[in-house]
Amino acid sequence: MKVEILTPEKSVFDGEARLVSLPGSDGSLGILNNHAPLITTLKEGIVKIEGADGKVQEFGVKGGTVEVLNNRVIVLAE
């Protein structure tokens, strides 16, 4: 699936990933391929992206919003 992390200043990440784990405001959640459409908010924490090659990247966020749709994950981070 395709993952994009956008901040108001620039796009931080844009690429393929196998797993994304997010600090949702109701608890941490992990998103795998073929996840159902979802909109949720984030609290302060770390967004972890496991790339297709198994490489893990981490991004700290202060909050944000996530939309999951058709194997596209868009993180509007702050």
Place this chain on the structure above:
Amino acid sequence: MANLKEIRTRITSVQSTMQITSAMKMVSAAKLKRAQDAIVQMRPYAEKLQEILANVSGSLDSSEGVYSQEREVKNVLYVAITSNRGLCGGFNNNVIKAIRLDIEKSTANVSVLSLGKKANDAYAKTKMYTKEGFGDRPFEIWDDLTFNNVSEVANTIMKQYREGKWDKVVVVYNKFKNAAVQEVITEPFLPVVSESNEENNSSLEYIFEPNKAFIVQEMIPKSLKVQLYKALLDSRASEHGARMTAMHKATDNASDLVKDLKIHYNKARQAAITGEILEIVGGAEALNG
């Protein structure tokens, strides 16, 4: 007619002014490029945020939030976004003029928050001026224009709105159309007016976590911050555009002036030469005769 030396001095001074204005034009062009890039960078974020917000609030009655209640308007805050520096044509005056026209129409108590030294100078001595809660020098935001800094200003405005200090907040700024054209925009900031777009009722079944109302509440402040940040970025790009145009015109005027002065100079020089020849011929005639 002025003598040769005077004209020569004027030509030199106009030429050096021309050098300065054309250098300023170049600098503004470079800065404009960067300011435009910043807008382009933030656009996908703003668009996506709007899209999600429309998706979520589509079926929700959003007039219940703290930020969307319409109150009786007694105290209005105008956020005047101008630049810190001058020499950019009517850029700053247009904002100040737009606010003045707006104030004349309204009967409410008006305060003005100046983001930009030029608006600061214009309002500092009036009783509308306010900066309470925004630090000592709110216009210094231009020295370091980041989303975080803008968020703080937006947060303060939202807090004061919640506390009832303002019943309405309006942002006035120059919207960037292209390098030569700016448009003064008077944009309502608070209360939030929800755009009801019925057609956007997508059949997609989203899962909302924790629930729609919570997400809307979380997202409205965010979109307000983005709105203010966008206004500031727009204004910055407009400023450089306006300065570029102003300096371009100044350079053109200066080169016209130099051309004019050169014609004067040559006429004066020729007149002097003619005068000298006449003297010589006259002298020779006198010797012959």
